[in-house]
Amino acid sequence: MKDVQHDSWPRQRPRQRPRQRPLELQEGATAQSLVYATLRHALISGYFRPGEEISLRKVASVLETSVTPVREALRRLEGDGGLEAFGGNRVLRVPILTNAELIDIRDIRVNLEGFAATQAIKRIGPAQMRVINNAFNLMHTAAEIGDVDMYLENNWRFHSLIYRAADRPILMSQIKGLWLRVGPLMRIAVAVAVAVAVAAPMHFDQSMASHCAALQSLRNGDPDALQQAIIHDISEAASDLGKALRNGESQT
Amino acid sequence: MKDVQHDSWPRQRPRQRPRQRPLELQEGATAQSLVYATLRHALISGYFRPGEEISLRKVASVLETSVTPVREALRRLEGDGGLEAFGGNRVLRVPILTNAELIDIRDIRVNLEGFAATQAIKRIGPAQMRVINNAFNLMHTAAEIGDVDMYLENNWRFHSLIYRAADRPILMSQIKGLWLRVGPLMRIAVAVAVAVAVAAPMHFDQSMASHCAALQSLRNGDPDALQQAIIHDISEAASDLGKALRNGESQT
DNA sequence: CCATCAAAAGCGTGATCTCACTTAAATTTC
DNA sequence: GAAATTTAAGTGAGATCACGCTTTTGATGG
Numbered sequence: 001m002k003d004v005q006h007d008s009w010p011r012q013r014p015r016q017r018p019r020q021r022p023l024e025l026q027e028g029a030t031a032q033s034l035v036y037a038t039l040r041h042a043l044i045s046g047y048f049r050p051g052e053e054i055s056l057r058k059v060a061s062v063l064e065t066s067v068t069p070v071r072e073a074l075r076r077l078e079g080d081g082g083l084e085a086f087g088g089n090r091v092l093r094v095p096i097l098t099n100a101e102l103i104d105i106r107d108i109r110v111n112l113e114g115f116a117a118t119q120a121i122k123r124i125g126p127a128q129m130r131v132i133n134n135a136f137n138l139m140h141t142a143a144e145i146g147d148v149d150m151y152l153e154n155n156w157r158f159h160s161l162i163y164r165a166a167d168r169p170i171l172m173s174q175i176k177g178l179w180l181r182v183g184p185l186m187r188i189a190v191a192v193a194v195a196v197a198v199a200a201p202m203h204f205d206q207s208m209a210s211h212c213a214a215l216q217s218l219r220n221g222d223p224d225a226l227q228q229a230i231i232h233d234i235s236e237a238a239s240d241l242g243k244a245l246r247n248g249e250s251q252t
Numbered sequence: 253m254k255d256v257q258h259d260s261w262p263r264q265r266p267r268q269r270p271r272q273r274p275l276e277l278q279e280g281a282t283a284q285s286l287v288y289a290t291l292r293h294a295l296i297s298g299y300f301r302p303g304e305e306i307s308l309r310k311v312a313s314v315l316e317t318s319v320t321p322v323r324e325a326l327r328r329l330e331g332d333g334g335l336e337a338f339g340g341n342r343v344l345r346v347p348i349l350t351n352a353e354l355i356d357i358r359d360i361r362v363n364l365e366g367f368a369a370t371q372a373i374k375r376i377g378p379a380q381m382r383v384i385n386n387a388f389n390l391m392h393t394a395a396e397i398g399d400v401d402m403y404l405e406n407n408w409r410f411h412s413l414i415y416r417a418a419d420r421p422i423l424m425s426q427i428k429g430l431w432l433r434v435g436p437l438m439r440i441a442v443a444v445a446v447a448v449a450v451a452a453p454m455h456f457d458q459s460m461a462s463h464c465a466a467l468q469s470l471r472n473g474d475p476d477a478l479q480q481a482i483i484h485d486i487s488e489a490a491s492d493l494g495k496a497l498r499n500g501e502s503q504t
Numbered sequence: 505c506c507a508t509c510a511a512a513a514g515c516g517t518g519a520t521c522t523c524a525c526t527t528a529a530a531t532t533t534c
Numbered sequence: 535g536a537a538a539t540t541t542a543a544g545t546g547a548g549a550t551c552a553c554g555c556t557t558t559t560g561a562t563g564g
Contacts, residue, residue: 030342030547032327056516066549068320071516075284075324076331081422089515089556090282104422107371111363119359170333170356170433174426181422282517308546318519323546341526341545 032069035059036076043082043094044180045152046187053093054083082180094184097245101181106238109178110231113163116175117214117230118223120165129218132161136215140208146194152187158211159230162218182241189237189244206236284321287311288328295334295346296432297404298439305345306335334432346436349497353433358490361430362483365411368427369466369482370475371418381470384413388467392460398446404439410463411482414470434493441489441496458488 039059042048060070074092077083084095097105124132135157142150156179163175193207210233217226291311294300312322326344329335336347349357376384387409394402408431415427431438445459462485469478 032547055514057514067516068548068550072324072327072547075328079328079331081425085516087556090517091515091556101422104420107367107420108364108423108426111367112360115359115363168356168359170353171360173333174360174429177426284517307544309544319546320518320520337546339526341524342547343526343545 030069031065032072035063035065035070036073038063039073039077040080040082040180043077044156044176044183045149046183046185048094048184049188050094050096050184052184053086053091055091077180080177080180082183095181097181097185099242099245102185102238102242102245105178105181106234109175109234109238112171112175112178113159113234114227114231116163116166116168116171117226119168119171120162121218121221121223121226123167124162124165124218128161128165132158132218133215135161136211139211143194143208148187148191148194151190151194155190162214185241185244186237188247189240192244192247193240207233210236282321283317284324287315287317287322288325290315291325291329292332292334292432295329296408296428296435297401298435298437300346300436301440302346302348302436305338305343307343329432332429332432334435347433349433349437351494351497354437354490354494354497357430357433358486361427361486361490364423364427364430365415365486366479366483368415368418368420368423369478371420371423372414372416373470373473373475373478375419376414376417376470380413380417384410384470385467387413388463391463395446395460400439400443400446403442403446407442414466437493437496438489440499441492444496444499445492459485462488 039054048054054074056067056070056074059074060067063070074083078085078092081095083092085091086093135154139151139154139158142148142154160172160176163172166172210229214226214229214233217223217229291306300306306326308319308322308326311326312319315322326335330337330344333347335344337343338345387406391403391406391410394400394406412424412428415424418424462481466478466481466485469475469481
């Protein structure tokens with residue numbers, strides 16, 4: 001059935017080019033979704049600096065695919081607010097948040113994550129509690145040994161594990177979208193905090209106090225206390241992020 | 253290296269195709285963004301039914317462009333939750349919300365739009381108040397004469413004008429994303445409500461009562477009352493949407 | 505040595521084509 | 535005539551190329 005020669009064409013067409021390569025794309029997932037997931041994770045983990053420019057062809061080259069899936073992935077990230085088009089050439093880059101946007105995100109996070117926490121606390125069983133405890137401990141030790149990557153990863157794990165228990169996919173995606181926006185700044189803020197924490201180890205205690213209070217509220221099953229702890233943590237973090245933002249723009 | 257004739261190929265290639273046409277794409281906006289805006293507006297206005305399938309080539313043909321920008325636009329909409337990929341062929345279609353998703357969206361709306369209202373009320377001046385009043389009146393008359401399009405449009409205008417006054421772009425985009433998801437259902441719910449309103453004109457009064465209370469709170473500058481009115485409206489609407497959803501799935 | 509201008513490289517955008525796959529229709533077969 | 539199979543049409547995914555634009559670079563003139 002598959003007349004490979006395409007009889008509708010004259011006859012001898014060289015046409016040697018198409019040669020589509022299936023590549024290493026595994027498991028039915030589209031290349032576009034792989035690129036999207038990769039870049040999204042990189043953004044949320046702060047592997048890109050605010051203001052860094054992302055090139056279609058560079059990404060396509062690194063990920064060993066063509067420009068088409070990359071462009072779709074970048075466009076999705078642009079829609080998510082994780083990237084922004086800049087200049088007349090529409091070069092895509094990591095957004096540099098303004099202070100107003102930071103406040104905007106903070107308040108949305110307070111509402112959404114606070115609500116998610118109250119919904120989650122009813123559904124957290126001993127198994128989830130153990131995993132959350134694990135993430136908390138890892139985050140704690142990461143802060144002690146000054147491992148920024150480990151801290152960021154487990155900070156996200158700690159929060160997302162709680163919210164995931166709420167079993168609200170749409171709410172979860174909204175929260176993820178907000179973390180995506182603050183990811184690049186978060187790394188800078190934490191890196192600075194870690195740097196000063198070497199000299200003054202008590203600097204992380206503010207952040208740790210919030211997380212500890214959240215953990216305690218989880219154990220007690222107190223939704224209001226948990227919500228307050230989450231809100232406090234978000235406000236603290238927003239304050240640090242604001243400092244990092246102002247430091248960054250003074251450099252630029 | 254620019255050998256336009258591609259000397260690597262035999263020689264006389266007709267190759268008459270490139271012929272890129274600038275088309276009617278006006279004002280520096282990319283074709284992709286035009287397609288996105290068009291389809292997004294169509295979705296939020298309920299011009300597509302839940303479950304309706306959207307074809308790349310059909311859209312490209314109707315909008316007189318190629319498939320590339322259309323696919324990017326549809327992918328963005330998929331990321332927004334306005335479309336979903338279905339089946340092994342990843343055919344894109346308008347999502348059919350589950351009841352859990354409806355509750356999810358309702359609660360997020362209560363939090364986000366309630367918060368937006370409290371932030372907006374401090375910043376609403378006489379000029380905005382006049383525009384909002386206008387939208388309210390248009391919505392009211394639309395309900396009386398049974399014009400579904402007019403009602404939907406001004407319902408969105410009424411709400412968005414309030415939220416826009418909060419001057420929180422990110423919050424606004426999140427709220428828009430939620431309306432995008434419920435848009436297709438909203439039309440069905442309103443159409444049903446209009447149909448029965450012809451027989452029993454007092455059916456719209458619930459919805460109108462919420463909007464009236466919101467307007468009154470705006471005039472009084474009472475943020476708590478406004479928030480309560482918004483929350484009440486959202487809850488009412490979610491109830492109607494749930495009925496429309498159950499009716500729809502009984503047909504399917 | 506610096507300013508100026510032209511060439512080149514790089515950017516995103518969009519069109520076109522092939523591919524793999526699914527689904528609908530038509531044909532054949534029992 | 536009904537059922538199974540083959541065929542045709544339609545789908546999204548991905549690669550490649552041309553285009554217009556901006557930025558960088560290199561050479562030339564001052």
